[in-house]
Amino acid sequence: MARAKPVPSRNIDRWLWLAGIIVVCDQVSKWLVLAWLQPGDSIYVAPFFNWVLTFNPGAAFSFLSDAGGWQRWFFTVLALAISAWIVSILPRHSGEFRLSLALTLILGGALGNVIDRLRFGAVVDFIQWHVAGFYWPAFNIADSAISVGAVLMVWDQLASKPAAPDSARSRPGEQP
DSSP: OOOOOOOOOOOOOOHHHHHHHHHHHHHHHHHHHHHHHTTTTHHHEEETEEEEEEEEEEESGTTTSSSSHHHHHHHHHHHHHHHHHHHHHHHHHOOOHHHHHHHHHHHHHHHHHHHHHHSSEEEEEEEEEEEEEEEEOOOOOHHHHHHHHHHHHHHHHOOOOOOOOOSOOOTTOOOO
């Protein structure tokens, strides 16, 4: 008697909770930074790390930051569309830990930055890394979640082995 393959769980509650925790951590961190710093302030933390307060109206690395304002709505709609897409595909992949984690990190980060765009018209960035006079653009927890999620997604795609087509599989007793 053949065993049935286990059906992947369609329950995405744990992933949505994790996305919510990411949004809350992102927003609380930004609330603290906004309470402590003024735009342009910089607080030395370590030889490679500062707290700063900047507002980025563009995307990663200030892409389109000087585009005149339309980018606020473009990136908001884009992030909401990607978030809806992620929520729609998570049930099909909820049993695949690495992919679900990647999608959830991207979801939480995207929604955290959408809140900023709606509240301030720009994303609040406050983490600044630097070395030997070279400064990485300021970022935030949402940006970190998106970046880690993207790396996990690439890792998942590279580590996944494609299933062989049925015609290529040999049956018991047959020669390949």
